[in-house]
Amino acid sequence: MTTAKASRYAAEYSNIAPILCGQSLLWLEEQRLKALSQFSEQGFPSSHEEEWRYTNVSAIEKKLFSPTINKTINLVDIEWLKLYQLQEAWSVVLVDGHFSAELSSLEDLPVDVLVMGMADALQKLPETLENYINQSVNIDENSFIAFNTAWFTDGLFVSVNAKRILEKPIQVLHVATQQDVLAATRTVIILDKMAEASIIETYVGYDNAYLSSTVTEVFVGQNAHLTLYKMQCESEKAYHFGGIYVKQDRDAHFTHHNFAFGALLARSDIHTDLDHASECELNGLYLGVKRQHIDSHTRINHIKPHGISRELYKGVLDDRARGVFQGRVIVAKDAQQTDSQMNNRNLLLSDDAEADSKPQLEIYADDVKCGHGVTVGQLDEKSIFYLQSRCIDEEVARNILTFAFANEMVDRIKIKVLHEMILEQVLIRFPQEGINKEWL
Amino acid sequence: MLSIKNLHVSVGDKPILKGIDLEINAGEIHAIMGPNGSGKSTLSHILSGKSGYTVTEGSVTYQGKDLLQMPPETRAREGIFLAFQYPVEIPGVSNIYLLKAALNSIRKHHGQSEVDAMDFLTLVKGKVRLLEMDEKFLYRAVNEGFSGGEKKRNEILQMAILEPKLCILDETDSGLDIDALKIVSEGVNSLRSTDRAFVMVTHYQRLLDYIKPDFVHVLANGRIVKSGGAELALELEEKGYSWLEDNQVAA
Numbered sequence: 243m244t245t246a247k248a249s250r251y252a253a254e255y256s257n258i259a260p261i262l263c264g265q266s267l268l269w270l271e272e273q274r275l276k277a278l279s280q281f282s283e284q285g286f287p288s289s290h291e292e293e294w295r296y297t298n299v300s301a302i303e304k305k306l307f308s309p310t311i312n313k314t315i316n317l318v319d320i321e322w323l324k325l326y327q328l329q330e331a332w333s334v335v336l337v338d339g340h341f342s343a344e345l346s347s348l349e350d351l352p353v354d355v356l357v358m359g360m361a362d363a364l365q366k367l368p369e370t371l372e373n374y375i376n377q378s379v380n381i382d383e384n385s386f387i388a389f390n391t392a393w394f395t396d397g398l399f400v401s402v403n404a405k406r407i408l409e410k411p412i413q414v415l416h417v418a419t420q421q422d423v424l425a426a427t428r429t430v431i432i433l434d435k436m437a438e439a440s441i442i443e444t445y446v447g448y449d450n451a452y453l454s455s456t457v458t459e460v461f462v463g464q465n466a467h468l469t470l471y472k473m474q475c476e477s478e479k480a481y482h483f484g485g486i487y488v489k490q491d492r493d494a495h496f497t498h499h500n501f502a503f504g505a506l507l508a509r510s511d512i513h514t515d516l517d518h519a520s521e522c523e524l525n526g527l528y529l530g531v532k533r534q535h536i537d538s539h540t541r542i543n544h545i546k547p548h549g550i551s552r553e554l555y556k557g558v559l560d561d562r563a564r565g566v567f568q569g570r571v572i573v574a575k576d577a578q579q580t581d582s583q584m585n586n587r588n589l590l591l592s593d594d595a596e597a598d599s600k601p602q603l604e605i606y607a608d609d610v611k612c613g614h615g616v617t618v619g620q621l622d623e624k625s626i627f628y629l630q631s632r633c634i635d636e637e638v639a640r641n642i643l644t645f646a647f648a649n650e651m652v653d654r655i656k657i658k659v660l661h662e663m664i665l666e667q668v669l670i671r672f673p674q675e676g677i678n679k680e681w682l
Numbered sequence: 683m684l685s686i687k688n689l690h691v692s693v694g695d696k697p698i699l700k701g702i703d704l705e706i707n708a709g710e711i712h713a714i715m716g717p718n719g720s721g722k723s724t725l726s727h728i729l730s731g732k733s734g735y736t737v738t739e740g741s742v743t744y745q746g747k748d749l750l751q752m753p754p755e756t757r758a759r760e761g762i763f764l765a766f767q768y769p770v771e772i773p774g775v776s777n778i779y780l781l782k783a784a785l786n787s788i789r790k791h792h793g794q795s796e797v798d799a800m801d802f803l804t805l806v807k808g809k810v811r812l813l814e815m816d817e818k819f820l821y822r823a824v825n826e827g828f829s830g831g832e833k834k835r836n837e838i839l840q841m842a843i844l845e846p847k848l849c850i851l852d853e854t855d856s857g858l859d860i861d862a863l864k865i866v867s868e869g870v871n872s873l874r875s876t877d878r879a880f881v882m883v884t885h886y887q888r889l890l891d892y893i894k895p896d897f898v899h900v901l902a903n904g905r906i907v908k909s910g911g912a913e914l915a916l917e918l919e920e921k922g923y924s925w926l927e928d929n930q931v932a933a
Contacts, residue, residue: 623733628770630754631730631763632780632840633787642783646774650823653774681779 248285263361277391296566307424307453317419331413339395339425360397378459379487390457397427404434411440418447429458433466442471456484462494469497476504488514502528509537516549526555527651530563537566544577553584559595575606584614638676689740698724700904709876716901717923726852730764759791761847765837772824809842831862838869855889867892887915
């Protein structure tokens with residue numbers, strides 16, 4: 243049955259293939275055809291698969307989302323876009339899966355930093371891209387990756403030369419403007435040795451049903467520092483499937499902040515491979531209201547010794563929302579002296595909300611320090627009483643504690659303008675009575 | 683200020699306080715001492731309005747009003763402050779936010795306008811210096827990652843800023859080293875005034891070396907078995923609680 247439904251997508255592929263980027267590249271065509279054949283065979287993931295048991299994607303199969311042929315930047319309301327565009331940042335805008343040079347602003351970018359649309363990059367730097375596309379991820383991983391490989395229309399290429407320290411963040415703003423559009427993008431980010439950068443992926447859309455399919459491949463060089471933020475604020479009718487696949491060289495630092503607020507059904511995957519003495523920090527906050535389903539999957543792969551990983555994902559779920567966390571930490575036999583800590587905490591605000599949490603530690607080395615913890619619960623009565631005894635009434639105390647639970651993750655944002663934007667997104671999703679923004 | 687009459691309190695079916703009578707006037711410092719399980723903490727909880735307790739008999743009147751009818755936040759706004767034995771950690775809310783929210787709740791309760799931001803900062807910074815705290819504490823999350831001593835100091839900081847009328851210190855000395863105990867005590871002593879009363883709930887008389895009480899009451903098995911002046915605490919230190927518990931059984 244699954245295959246039959248997904249075959250609608252496969253059947254349509256021949257119409258779409260001519261508009262995809264990288265047409266003349268044989269290696270890419272090979273990859274796309276292989277991915278297509280795999281996707282045609284498997285369809286979208288089924289809830290029988292362990293990694294997908296909490297997340298049913300059959301709604302995507304029932305619809306048919308298609309990429310746009312024409313660029314649709316004239317449909318973007320510039321004033322609306324500004325709400326999500328950060329000041330004091332280089333800005334890249336992708337509309338319905340296509341890079342828009344007109345809406346992007348990359349003035350004064352240092353010469354040893356390349357930022358360009360994926361379609362452009364495939365034309366100008368095909369040999370480089372061949373070395374990176376599908377190198378941090380395998381299309382066998384899950385069929386959304388095969389799907390993205392076959393379908394991506396554009397995306398982004400970012401390359402930062404060795405020792406370059408970017409003084410401003412780069413914001414990548416993905417905008418979806420049309421009903422039933424498929425925005426399938428592939429992004430490649432490369433930081434050479436000792437480079438430092440902050441990159442912010444932002445996903446927003448008009449009040450439509452659409453599908454965002456994104457794969458971001460990240461290569462963090464030796465001793466380089468990358469902080470990657472993701473703010474997923476898709477429309478509440480939308481579907482979002484986004485994966486970030488990271489390879490860290492030795493001594494590389496990778497920090498991720500994953501804010502999942504939007505979409506009807508969303509899943510994000512973050513996988514990172516850690517080489518010798520590299521460090522990663524994965525922070526996550528998912529807020530679900532109404533009937534939202536928000537799924538977060540992480541995989542931290544300690545391949546070599548002396549790696550450090552820290553992970554904290556928090557979820558706040560109200561109404562009939564459902565949050566899923568599946569976190570895996572794998573410590574290879576060779577990865578001695580690994581230091582890893584994974585935590586997931588969930589706050590349920592209604593009886594109908596649900597949190598599913600599945601932390602997994604797979605340890606094959608024998609001299610490591612690894613821990614994990616999970617909590618699912620309501621607001622702590624002791625904390626409510628503490629605030630009441632400090633003159634705050636019960637309802638406001640509940641609002642403050644709910645906000646505080648989420649704000650712990652917001653406060654980890656190091657970029658002031660982004661901090662403000664995300665704070666605003668958190669505040670509008672929960673009762674604000676008694677919360678005074680000016681005091682925060 | 684506070685009048686407790688024949689107070690009986692149970693948790694579930696279990697009686698904890700079995701007839702407490704206590705009169706506290708403005709300007710006085712009362713120490714409530716007693717062994718573990720005597721009902722000391724229950725008394726401080728019942729005064730501050732913590733849920734989970736049933737008053738089966740008796741009354742508590744605070745400034746002429748029935749205290750037991752008030753929700754905890756109203757008691758706090760009316761001037762009752764409980765310094766917790768185990769202050770709660772609240773990641774995600776800064777100390778200064780909590781202080782501002784609390785102070786403005788009191789002002790609103792009394793029909794006053796919100797405190798001016800600059801005045802507030804001046805007030806808070808002054809109190810921070812008084813308690814020999816680092817100003818950075820203000821911007822850290824409430825009690826998060828604080829040491830035992832820092833948490834207790836933070837309680838006294840809140841007290842100093844909110845200027846309550848009745849201060850209840852629940853086992854404030856527990857977990858404090860001698861230096862922290864001195865600073866906390868100095869903080870408390872600086873708040874002593876003729877229109878403010880203190881109730882110190884404590885197991886040991888150590889704290890009373892630094893904050894001298896006017897009255898000492900010994901609680902055992904849910905009753906006040908002996909009351910006296912500051913010298914009673916010293917006598918207890920010497921003879922131990924069994925001295926009074928035995929007396930009670932004999933009586």
